[in-house]
Amino acid sequence: MALATSPLSLVCKAWRAHLDSALNGPDRSKVNVVLGTPAGAASAAGDGSPHHQVNLFFYRFEPAGLFPDTLPGDTAWVRGFCLVTPFAVGEDSVGEGENDLRLLGEVLRLAHEQPVLQVPVDDTVVQLQVMLQPLGLDALNQLWSTQGDAVYRPSALFEVSLLPVIPAQPTLAGPWAGALGLGVQAPLTAEATTPSARGPAVPAMVPDLRQSDWAPALAWVQDGQCALSLGFVVGSPALAAFTPRLWLAGQPGMPVTLHWQHWSRTQGWVDHPTVTEARIASPGIWPDQAAGAPLLALPLPDTSQPGQWALHAERAWVRPADGAPLTLRSNPLLISLSAA
Known part of the structure; x- marks a missing residue:
């Protein structure tokens, strides 16, 4: 029975597949890109294979050096180090040595031109960087002294990071805090008072459109005021009459997609399939102008169960x-639904 795949092996195989696709163009000689030791690749090349080989030897893995508070149920991240060695064959008037350099040069070019890859792993996408x-x-x-009788070939070392270590039973992420507040009450008064908490004021949010990598900005508008989080009781008249109204800011006319996430006690945060296409109508969010803001009505996917919705x-x-x-x-924007 074959061993089950792991996120580590999937990421390493993804880089192998990327190189294999790039090195084997329509007008090029056949190049086998393999995972293994240089000794194993040298042995296969010595058996008279007519094809070139590029061997990827992941020989060392180290902690990422980041995320010191990672718990056993959280995804951990490691750095992988890979030795890339070509095992070329002679073709016509071009010898093995020159073909080794041609293959290694192509790998260096690919890593330089496209150092970042997106790899799907277990229902998520990992962004991989090759350096x-x-x-x-x-x-x-x-x-090379560990590779037996294998003769040294020109090689290059790459760091492939960050590689995920995903737990079999991941910890469910907890709900977000919608707002923090402080209630103060004098203990010697005869009349009881009810402490109240007020959410933080929403600052003006204006994406810097001078930068090409600007990100959109969002805010709820409720009763003429901006908010980043709202709360309701399931089954209440206020929730029944509520329709989220969204102020979306960025480059006017730019298309974006709006994504919901739902949190429950049993599943944690789960992406909801409801995706809404929208276009930005405002270059910024100014809370003092909320009454005249261009708003988008965006109904909640479900209001029947306690939990949280993030947008x-x-x-x-x-x-x-x-x-x-x-x-x-x-x-992110947050709507909390509590039990009655």
Whole structure:
């Protein structure tokens, strides 16, 4: 019985598949991109294979050095180090040595032009970065001395990060705090008073459109006032009469998608399939102008159960440096539904 795949193996295989697709163009010689040790690749090349090989040797993994508060039920992140070694064959008047350099040069070019990859892993997308790293002579000698009789080939070391370690039973993320407040009461008064909490004031939010990677901004508008979080009781008249009205800011006319997430005690945060297409109508959010703001009515997907609903806006963006497609996300908005 074959071993089950792991997120670590899926990410490493994704980079292998990316290189395999890029190196095997329609007008190029066949190149086998494999995962394994240099000794194993050298043995396969020595068996008279007519095809070139590029071997990916993931030989070291280290903690990410970030996220010191990661708990056992949270996803952990590690850095992987991969030695890339070509095992080329001679073709016509081009010898093995020159073909080794041609293959290694192509790998270096691909890592330079497209250092960021998006890899689907277990219902999520991991953003992977590939970076060329120096490899000293001592470390290089020690590494190849473990490969038996394999003859040294020109190689390059890459850091592949960050690789996910996903728990089999992940911890459910807790609800968000809608607002924090403080109630003060004099203990010696004869009349009892009811402490009240007021949410923080919403500041003006104006995306910097001078930057190409600007993110949209969102705010609720309720009773002529801006809010980042709202709360209702399930089954109450206030909830029955409530329709979320959204103030969406950014570059006017730019299309965005609005995504809901729902939190429950049993499932934690779950993406809701309801996705709304919208266009931005305002360059910014100014709370003192909420009464005349261009608003979008956006009904809650479900109001029958206690829990929380979070909303954010996304827009697609292609990073000019390397052409990597990225998703830019707005600030989140929250609606809390409590039991009666």
